[in-house]
Each structure stands twice: as C-alpha cells, then as structure tokens.
Amino acid sequence: MKNLSLIIVFLIVLITISCNNNSNVIVVYTSVDQIFSEPILKGFEDETGILVKVVYDTEETKSTGVLNRLIAEKENPQCDLFWSGDPVRTIVLKNKGITLPYQSPVANYIDPVYKDPEYHWTGFSARARVLIYNKTLLEMATAPQSIFDLVKEEFRGKVAIANPLFGTTTFHISALFSVIGDESAKQFLSDLKNNNVVIATSNGDVKKRVMQGEVSCGLTDTDDAYEAMKEGGDVGIIFLDQQGIGSLIMPNTVCLIKDSPHTENAKKMMDYLLSKETEAKLAISCAQMPLHKGVDIPEDIPSLDNIIPMKIDYDKTSQKLEEIQSYLKEWAEN
C-alpha cells in the first residue's frame, strides 16, 4: 500500500510538472539549417520575451524529419509554427490539412506569387537554384548558361545534381516539368542521364564535389553556393537561363499549425519572420534574397530585381511533384 501511494504521488508530480502550461512560449519546427535559423529565432525571443522552443532538422534525414514528425503529430499538435526552407513542405502540410490560414499584415507587400491564395503559407527571403562551377576547371565564358547546356557532350560526366527525390532538387525538376511540359522534361532528364550526370546525396554534397574538383559544375541552392565561397572555395555562381525560362526562385515559407497550443504567439512569430528586418538578416547570414522591396542587403548578394525568375505556380508545381515522384524514383535508381 505504501509503495502504491508513493507511485501515485510520483505520477501526480510528473503530471503537474508536465501540465504546467506556460503561455509565454512558442514551439517552432524548422527545416532551415540551424546555423542560419537559430540567430533569427533568438532575435524574436530577445525582442518579445516569448520563450522559443525549437526542433531543428538534420541533413542526414534530408530535412524531412520534422515534416514527418508534424504529420505524425497531426491529431495532437505540439508545434505552433513551421518554418520551411522551401514551399514544398508547407504545401504537403496544407494538403494534409495540418496548416491554419493566417494573412499576416506584414506580408502585404510581398508578391502574391509567393503566397498561398488561401494564406495557408507565406513566402519570404528566397534562394535561387544556381549553377556552381569550379573556376580551376571551367571558365565563366565556357560554363553552361542554361540548364539545357548540361546535356552537351563537353560536360559529359562533369555535372552533379542532388538526388531528385528529395529537397529543392525535386522542386526544381517539377518546376521544369511545369514550364517546359512533361515530354520535353523527360527527354531532358534522359539526356542528362546519358551524359553521365553524377547524382549526389544532397546539395551540400554537390557543393563539396565541385569545390574538390571531382566535377566541374553542379546545380545547387544559392546558400550552399555562397557558403562554398565563404569557405574559400575557388568557385563561381551562374544564374541559369537568364535569356530563357529563368532561374527557379524558392522562398522560405512559414505556416501556422492548426489546433496548436500557442496560436497567438505563432502569429507574432510569423509577422516577425515576414518582416524586412528578418529578410535583411537572412541576406547577410546566408545570401537569401528579400522578397520585400527596399531591404538593405550586402553588395555581393543578388537582388530579385536583377534575376529573371522561372514563372511557376508553387501550388501547381507541388501537385506536379506528386505526379512525377514515381518517374523520378525510376530515373534516379536505374
């Protein structure tokens, strides 16, 4: 009996501790690299006094760990706000009925193309898909200027792309399908395969292979490319297809989670992330391009005003992605 009483007291203490709901808190899940997202989230905490509890993702799980966790937690959400490095993940959540619409007043001046029509997600600070090339192996003049140049004989076995089943590469390929049509896109991928393209494990792996000179060039994201330059790599960056279909622009996206415990705090955080100040910070830390006009950014960071973007509808491209996943799996694995 004495032991039973002790167990009951222990359980009551545990439950009391765990039920100590602190309203001055927000739980954020993010697939954005911790090295870049942590300072921003700390900034919010310092500015508002709201305690930010974060779950970050890892490269090893292709940054899909938190997304799968969000899906698994759907019935009893622990997370208030999800900050994604691309639109794909937030659109997956929207399609699974996990997001809560919110029209942030801070985002009024962001181009509607970067927002969900029903405000389930909103974009900010964008990355672009670029070509990174090794300056020792390639000169700017002879480097590919279009994604379609990658299938030329002179680049046989010298180009790397990340596994198209994951991350931003998937989105890049589905954007191509959206823009040039299924038949042409499949022909392009087939030609790319025949040209012995190297399939790397991630964009970071593409960066590394180009820096080490294992391949001459590869497709990656601007943040990886700028990181390579920061690390002292002898590499250059090219925004592809500026005379043609344009470069794919991928905004960060943020969404609220339906039925989450701290929705009001999440709205404050969403407003904070969508602000010009956050965009300025992300431009400095990881070369991301602000979606707002008139944000102060370092000189070496490109502006969206000077880049021809690929004209896509993010929602439709996500749908396309679902359609072509099986084809991409076949392409990548055989």
Next chain:
Amino acid sequence: MGRKLKAHPVFTIVYVSFVFFVVIPVAYTLGTAFFDDNSLSGNIQLLNKGTFILLAKSCIIAFSIAVFSTFFGTILGFLLYKTNVLFRGFFKVSLLIPLFISPYILAVAWKDFFFIFFNNISFISSYIGVILVLTTIFTPLSMLIIGSALSNINAQLEETGFVITNFRRVILKIILPLIKPALISSFVLVFIFSISEFSVPAFFGVKVFTTEIFTQFSAFYNHSLAILQSALLILICVLLLFAERKHIADAPFLSIDSRGTGNKFYNIKNRDLSLIFLFVWFSISVILPFIILFFQSFKDGTSKFIQAFGLLLPTFSNSIGLAFFGALIIVFVGFSAAYLPARKIETKTRKSFDWLLLIVFAIPSTIFGISLIKFYNHPVLDFIYSGYAIILIAYVGKFSFISAKLIGNAIRQIPASLDEAAQIEGIKSFARLQKILMPLIMPTLFVAFIVSFIFCLGELGITIMLYPPGTEIMPIKVFTIMANAPQSLTSSMTLIVFSVTLLIITGFYFMAKPMIKKYRFTND
C-alpha cells in the same frame, strides 16, 4: 501470468512495463498502418519482385558485414582478452573508438580519405565500401561480445584440454564451442545492425532496403508502405533469431558451461606478428578516418574547434544524463529478460519477452519513432511525450535486446550448480542473485552498461523524431549544425563528441574497476 511469474515478480513487472511502454505503441502503429483504410491491400501489391531482390541484396551485404565483423572480432577478442600481447590495455580501449562515432560521420571521413589520397571515390561509393566501413564500425562490438565471453571461460576446462591435446585442438574443440553463443550473438547483432543501417549506404549512394523504406517515408510520405516494408525486415530478423534459438545457441553442450576459476592467459609465441595485426587494424579502423577528421578540424587553426566546443557545451549534461539513466534501465531490463531463459526456467511469457525485445530492436528507427509519437502524443500522455521520458522509452525499446543478449550469454556460462547448492542451503533467491550470480557476471554487466551508454549517447534516428522542443542533445546538435556548416566545424564537433564519450567511459571504468576486481579472480 501464471505461478512461475508470480514467483518472479521483478520479471513480471519489467515484462508488463516493457509491453505497456514499448510494445503496445508499436502494435498500435502497425495495426493502424495495416488495417486502416485498406492500406494493407493497397500497398501489398507494391511489394513486387524488385522489392524482394533489394531485400536479398541487403541481406547479402548484412551477412558479409556480420561474418567479417565476427571473424575479426574473434581474433581481436582472443588477442586482447586471452593473451599477453603488448599494449593490450591501450588496444582494448582504442579499438572501440569507431563505436563512439556516428556511422554517417565515419562514412564522410572515409569518402574524403579516398578522395584526398586516391583522387577516386568509386571504390568506396559501392557495396564494397559499405561493407568495409560498416565492418570497421561493428567489429569492436563483436570484439566486446566475444572478448567478454572469452574471459568468462572456466580455466579448468582449458587446462584439462592441454593435458591431453595441443593448442590448436583446445581452440577448436574447447574454446570455440564454449564461446559459440557469443559468436552467434555477435553475428546476429551485427547482421541486424547492418541490415537496419541507413546512413552509410545512403551517403555512398548504394541502394539497399533501408534506403527504399526511407524513400517511401520521406519522398512519398507513404507511411503505410514504409511500415509494411519494415515488417519484412523484422520478419528476417525474427527468422534469424528463431534459427539461432532452435538449432544452435540452445544446443545441450552449451549448458555445461561453467565458470569460477578465473581467466587463463596464453603466452603467444608470435607476439610481434600479433602486435602488427593489432596495429594494422588500429590504423585502418581508427587512424585513417581520424587523420581526416583532425586535418579537417584544424586546417584553419583552432577557432572552429573552440566554436564547436561552445556549441556543444550546453548539450553535455542532458545527453550524458539521458544516456546514463537509459543505460542503467537497459541493463536492468536486459538482466530481467535474460535471467529466466538463461536459467532454463521456461514460461511462455519469458519466451515472448525474447521475441518482443528482438522485434522492437529490428524496427527501423524512423518507424519506431513514429510509433511512439502516434501512441504517446495524446493529451493524457503528454507528461511522457513532452519530456525526456519518451526518449528513455525509445532507448530502452531499441537497445534492451543487446543488453539481454550480452547478459544472457554470461549467465549461461555460470554453472547452475552454484545456485542450486545455495538454494539447498535455504538461501533466498535475492540473496543468491546478490551474492553469487551478480558478482560472477559483474564484468559483463559493466560491458552491457558501457555498450548501452555508447549507443544511447550517439542515438540519432529515433531521438530526432522525439526530442522535446527547445532541448539540446549532443548527436542532434552535431547533425543539425552539420547542414551548411563548414566541414572544419563538423569535424571538430565529431572529435569533441568522441573525446567526451571516451573520457566518460574511462571515468566509468576507473569507478567500476575496484568493484569488478573485488568480484573477479583475475584482474582483467
């Protein structure tokens, strides 16, 4: 529960707790995945010929790794635990190093090594590369298991053997049969670890069954198919253990194992040759990858190392505390699960406990993590889900099988007659455990604790799914910082994690040494 279980209340409590905290969540998720929305019939047709060919390939790879690891682990275990080879204390600790480090990090180091020194990574980015890297990682585990068994052999049996025959026949006819359970345990454990390993084949671009599961899970978000595919993996592991139990490990000759007169050491003639072998293995498994890690860490000075230390400092107390308590519980569960079977006390429940431990162990980490989320993420269970308890449950579910195997083998080597004699004298069961069994298996309990501690401290796959928001845990921090951080920072973090692990284990060793010595007849 039956009369026999009432006679073993601790076993009953541990069994019921394990079923409640670990098995029910898994069964709940599997049941939901299979039977909700007809997903079973929808997905079962996706299990085509290609799936089974891939599974066969994965089995061949895992089999190769298990054979190589057990083979090299036996040689290393014999040299370090049964001979007077030079520097054996140093090698005993240093050869464990690959176990302390995430397979993913070692894969990166190996790939860089091949690129830097051979300017070619095609060799390492292949099935051979996966086998090579995972063999170097899992051989220390085999060495520990087999070494522990070797040092538990009754010296009288060996001495008697030498009276009538030569060294070779003593090895073949006495030592190897006596350590057969350990050899099989080593094979089974390494096989299951290898077939469940995802990060190394994924990094080398080698398609195996776990990468296929991951693709279904993370690219297609088809959780049901991923779980169905995981069930195939579990089935293979269960069949493996079934074969072990039925045909080999429970063979009668093993039950005559006895221990009680200390460990016999051999004075080997070719000490130089043995030393060369140890040094070559040490170079391949430790020095080569570490040259790369050191080179990458300090190529730009010490600033990244200092930064890495600052980043990891807040994670130390959480991670060490969790791993410590996790390892304690795991050893307790492992002992409880191993005691009755090893003592041939047969009940249906004890048999099912073995299988349950194995099944949970064989489940891929991501699926196990999802199972725990789906079960515990309910308002009424928030006190478990939103704290560290969920991580401890995950550790216990994932690693108790290893602990049970290690401890079970040790108990089998203790003659039942010692316990029976004490029983005839009227000594109560707890006193018999405390005064007879525990002292005799103390070194193995320590090894089980250390192995569990290392695994808990480095666990990533489930922890990433479950760690409470806002908390900092060492492997999570390394891997979340890794994305887009400079290589020098990542390598520095790896070196720090390794150093901290080694330091703690050394500390444990010196703390436990007097206790182990007290109960042992040799100072091994």
